[in-house]
Amino acid sequence: MRERAEETDIAPRTARAVTIAVLAALCAVYALAALPEAGPVALVAGVFAAQLVYVLPRLSRLRGPALLAVQAALGYALVLGTGASVSVLGFTAGSLLLTGAWPLAAPVLVSAAALQALRTHDALLTLDVTITAILGTLVVYGLTRLTERVDDVHATRMALAVAAVTEERLRIAAELNDRVGRSLDAVHRELAPAREGAGASRTGEEPDPGRTAEVVREALAGVRAAAADYRSLSLAPDAATARALLAAAGIEAEVRIGHDEPLGAAGGLLALVLRDAVGAIVSAGGARHCLIETSERAGLVRLRVVSDGVRAAGDGAAGLDDLPGRLARVGGEFRAGLRPDGRFEVEAAVPARPAPPEPDRDSAYALSLGLLAAVVAGFSAKGLIFTPVPLLPLAAVCLLAVGALQMAQARGRHRGALAVQAALTYLPLPALGAAWVSAPSFLAGSLLLALPAVLSWPLVAAAMAGTGALSVAYGLPPDVVANRTLSTLVTGLVIYGLVRLAQLVRELRAARDRLARAAVVQERLRTARDLHDLLGHSLAAILLKCELARRLAGRDPARARAELAEVAEMAERARADMRSVYGDQRAMTLAGEAESVRSVLAAAGCRAEITLAHGPLPERAETVLATVLREAVTNILRHSSATRCAVTTASGAGRVVLTVENDGVRAPAAPPGSGLGNLTTRLAALDGRLETRVAAGVFHLTAAVPVPVTESAVPAAS
Structure with missing residues (x-):
């Protein structure tokens, strides 16, 4: 993701660089025609500088009617004062199209045509120059608009991610209120008498601990199911766990992720396949290397786990027997066995999550293709204007074919079409002569689009040299030779710029959507x-x-009611916990969690020894350590027969260390579950660490987070 983020960061700069290069090339044509006079060249430089105001955001404050007036003055000064081509007024008309004064663009172009007609009294030449002015207008407008679209998409990438997360939180809130909230409401109703301190309801009924326990079991099942569903959208946590498990077994792990997330509803099955496959490989023993690879194609997300060291198919397939049927029920595939090279391979596939509808996603690309079609048509029309009448049919057919190939090139790097276009560029020359000399202009654009820069630019230079040589060979005047040679580059850059900017918009949209999807996945994992x-x-x-x-109800009703009253308080905290799950993280304290832990362990018949000797902590660090303590005690209750648990904290050397130790470890120890993986993730976000070990039947958990020395120097009360 970091590399992709860096790619999107340079996209606006790339777009502006392409636009500036094309505008500079267009102005260079007019500057070249004005040499060696310094005054006209200065006016052309002014036209270029004024146009940059619409391209560079830092100059945006200069936009307005005054700038348009300056552009018009520069343009008409060039045309009327220096005799420059009237097509330079295309810059003024293009700028007008970019503003609220766009209706004035048409009068500017009409004035350009009128001035040219008065200047030459040649209808064909007037038409040629007018088309050039119109093309300049479209290019200035199109490149600037596409650059703005790149900026817009880039600027909204984080806003889209935040909006996606906000929407996801609302969806999660609705899901949890439906799946868990109802059960918590039922618990509250059951415990209403205990919560009110009356000991009995208005109907005289005592709270029933057994019935309340059943409701809590239902809520707990809903929580676990929801957590599993949310985790199933991403293979990242399971891939990280698999890598850690393989490393602990001395197996080198290689992970290649090639699918897009979030996964569909069947994604949890891939996580199950990954866990079972890695577990089987570790259990079989003998493996030295394991490859975990995902890919996405043909509507399927595919997972491959390949390892060496498995002597027989059965050794690596333990625990995988029920997976083929489960995958088949969701439209997936499964295969496991030894490959011809002796390595064991597990391969599974599930349907990919359907892509959401994408309304109006190609508007920038449509604008680009529309402008490109207009530019191709305009340059083709210019080429036909001075073609001898007998050669018009052949020239029209060739131009139509070249234009079609040019549009095809815009949709991708089709090098076969490039070869055909090159043939159509040069083979008609003997028949069409000087009328076909400008054809390499289209080829230059295709070369820049289809080939890497190290190849395209030398070929474009060769095309320019060829155009100049042919123009000389056909006896064209020197100024026309220079113009056509430079126009080969300019036209190629125009074609490249229109298409490349549209591609940048598309790439940015895809990157922005990947960022939003990643944000949703991270929110669900959280x-x-x-x-x-x-x-x-x-x-x-x-x-x-x-x-x-329930056990105390018969022999000690008062103690039972006291326990239920505490349950009512815990249920209130559970509701707050649920709200914090889909909202901001609720701050927790080690002292408060320690008291809760003491009570819970006592209820389980486990003696708690708690010593807190840490100093003041930043809120986030204390919340994470309190969460670690909570999870550690949950694991004690679920995975051990502990009779003693010691909880200590200590400060020093710029960190706070939490240690939890308990006896009663069941052998063999269960492999780390998602709980410890969650804690590792939380601590890593604070540059902290988590360590676990078993020694002499005692489980040790140590969590450490760095804190400023000034905040950890004063011990807290025990």
């Missing part, structure tokens, strides 16, 4: 982490308390 770490823990603790109250 939601999955928070569901697991916050709401999942809260509901698990409530369930534990409900079970304790």
Whole structure:
């Protein structure tokens, strides 16, 4: 993503560079014709400088009626005062089209035609120059508008990502309120008497811990299902976990991601395939290298896991038996077995997520193609004006073919079409003669579009030299030779600029959409982490308390009611946890979480020894450490038979360290789940670290985050 972001950052500069280069080339034609007179060259430089105001954002404050008046004065001064071609007025007309004064562009072009008619009294030459002025107008307008579109798309990329995340949060809020909120509301109704402190409802009924536990189980199942759904949109967490698991087993892992996210609803199956395949490879032993690769084509997202060291197909396929049927039910594919080279391969595919509709996505490209068609038609018309009548049919057919190939070139790098266009450029020369000398102009544009710069620019230079040589050979005047030679480059740049800017808009749109999709994926992954770490823990603790109250109800009703009253408070916190999942992260404190942990562990029959000796912490760091503590205790309750748990914090050397130790580790230890992976991600965001180990039947978890020394120097109360 970093490389793609850098690519989009240079796109506006590239667009402006292309536009400025084309405008400079157009002005160079007029400057060349004015040499060696310094005055006309200075006026041309003024025309160019004024046009830059519409291209460079930092000069935008200069735009307005005064600038238009200056441009008009410069243009008419060139035409009337120095005898320059009236086509230079195309700059003024193009600028008018870019502003609210666009209706005045037509009178400017009409005046150009009238001045040319008065100057030469030659209808064909007047038509030729008028077409040139119109083409200049379209080029100035089109390149500037396309540059603006590049800037617009670039400027909105972050806004689109933020909007996508906001919309996703609203969707997540609706989903969680539907899947989990109803269950929490039911818990509140069940615990209303305990919450009111009455001990009994208005109907005289005591809260039923068993019924409340069933409701909590339903809510917890909804949380886990929602977290799994959100995680299924991305393979990134599972790929990272797989890499870590392979590294822990001494297996070199190579990961190649070639699909777009978010995945569709079936994406969770690919994550399951990845987990099971890597687990089978680690269990089989003997592997030294494992490749994890994804790709997307033909409407399918495909996952391949390839490893060496597996001696038989059965060794690597353990636990994969039910996957073919599950993938087939969603329209996917599955295959596992030894390859001819002896490596074990698992391959699975699921349908890709359908692309959203893209209304009005090609408006800039349509503008580019429309302007390109007008430019091609205009230059073709100019070429036909002075073609002898007997040669008109042949010239028209050749120009039509070249124009069609030019438009095809605009849609992609078709080098076969480029070869055909080159043949059509030079083969008709013996028959058409001087009337066909300007044909390489189209070829220059195609070369710049179809070939890399290291090849295209030497070929364009060769085309220019060929145009000059042919013009001399046909006995054209020196000024015409120079004009046609330079026009080969200018026309090529115009064609290249129109198409390249449209391509930049398309590329930026694609990059902007990738950024928005990535933001949505990250938001869903964050939601999955928070569901697991916050709401999942809260509901698990409530369930534990409900079970304790149910056991106490017969022999100690007062204690049972007290436990249910605490459950009511925990349910309130669970509602706040749910709101924080789809809103801003709720700040947590280590002291507050430690008290909750003490209560929960006591309910589970585990002795808690808590010593907090850290100093004041930044809110974000303390929230993350409190989350680590919460997840650590959740794992103790789910994965051990602990009778003792020690929680300590310490400050020093610019960091705060949280340590959680518990006995009762079940052997063999379960592999790290998504909880510890979530904590690693949270800590990494603060440049922190998480370490876990088992020694002598005791599980040790250590989390450390860096904090300013001034904030960690004063110990907190235990």
